[in-house]
Amino acid sequence: MNTEEINLLTKRALSGDKKSLLEILNFLEKFDQPLTRFASYSILYQFAFNSLYDIGKYCEECGGKCCKSGDPIQVFNFDYEEIKKMGGDVGRLRKNGKIHLLSRPCPFQNGWACSIHKFKPYSCLSYPFATEDEQMIVIKEYKDGIPDFKVPEFCTSGKVVKDRLNNVEKELREKLGRIPSAKEILEFLMKEKT
Numbered sequence: 001m002n003t004e005e006i007n008l009l010t011k012r013a014l015s016g017d018k019k020s021l022l023e024i025l026n027f028l029e030k031f032d033q034p035l036t037r038f039a040s041y042s043i044l045y046q047f048a049f050n051s052l053y054d055i056g057k058y059c060e061e062c063g064g065k066c067c068k069s070g071d072p073i074q075v076f077n078f079d080y081e082e083i084k085k086m087g088g089d090v091g092r093l094r095k096n097g098k099i100h101l102l103s104r105p106c107p108f109q110n111g112w113a114c115s116i117h118k119f120k121p122y123s124c125l126s127y128p129f130a131t132e133d134e135q136m137i138v139i140k141e142y143k144d145g146i147p148d149f150k151v152p153e154f155c156t157s158g159k160v161v162k163d164r165l166n167n168v169e170k171e172l173r174e175k176l177g178r179i180p181s182a183k184e185i186l187e188f189l190m191k192e193k194t
Contacts, residue, residue, distance in 0.1 A: 004076075004077075006027070007076060007078075008076075008122075009024050010024050010043060010130075011076075011078070011079075011122040011125060013047055014043065014046050014050055014122070014126060015050070015051075015125060016050060018190075021043070021044075021047050022183070022186075025040050025182055025186070026183075034142055034143060034144060035142075037182075038139060038147055040182035041147055041182050042129050042130045043130055044182040044186055045130075045149060045161065046125070046129040048161055048164075048165055048189060049129060049157070049158065049161045050125060052189060052193060053164065055157035055160060055161065058156040058157035058160060059112060059113075060112050060113075061156065062154055062155065062156060062157070063111075064111070064113065064114075066155065067104060067106040067109045067124075068104060068105045068106070068109065069104055071133070072094065072102060072104065073102050073121065073124065074100070074121075075093055075099070075100040075102050075121045076122055078122075079100075079122055080093065080100050083119060083121070086116070088119065089107075092108065102124075128155055129149050129151075134150055134151075134152065135150055137150065144179075145179050146169050146179065149162055168188055169185060171188075172185060
C-alpha cells in the first residue's frame with residue numbers, strides 16, 4: 001500500500017467506514033512498532049470522536065474554534081476531487097505549488113458548523129486526535145501503551161471523548177490484565193453501541 005492509499009483508507013475510516021477502520025488497524029498491526037501502535041490508537045480515538053459519540057452540542061457551544069484559527073491545512077488531491085465532485089467551491093482553496101490549502105478561518109465554516117461536513121478534507125476529519133500538529137509532542141515522547149493525547153483547552157468535545165475512551169481502556173485493562181489493543185477497544189465500543 002502506498003502513502004496515498006493509506007491516507008485515503010484512513011480518511012474512509014475517519015468518515016465512519018468500519019470496514020476501512022479494521023483494514024487500516026490490521027495493516028498497522030503488522031508492523032508492531034511504537035509509531036504504528038500510536039497511529040492505531042490515534043485513528044481509533046478519532047473514529048470514536050467522528051462517528052460513535054454525539055458531540056455536536058459541545059462543538060456548537062465552542063463555536064468551532066478549531067476551524068477559526070491556526071495554520072492553513074493541507075487538502076489532499078483526493079479531497080480536492082471529492083469537494084469538486086460534491087459541488088463544493090474549490091475556488092475557496094488556496095494553491096501553494098502543487099498542494100491545495102484550506103485557510104483558517106475556514107471559508108466553509110457556517111456559524112459553528114461545516115458546510116461541507118459530509119465530504120470534509122482528511123485533515124479536518126483528523127482533528128484533534130490524529131493531527132500531527134496537535135499530537136507532535138505526544139508522538140515524540142510515546143513509547144508504548146495508550147497515548148495521553150493532547151486536546152486543546154477549548155475542545156470540550158475532544159475532552160469528553162478522551163475521558164470516555166480512557167475509561168473504556170481502564171475497564172479493559174482490568175479485565176484483560178494488560179493494555180488493550182486498538183482493535184480490542186473498538187470491539188468493546190461496537191458491543192457497547194448495540
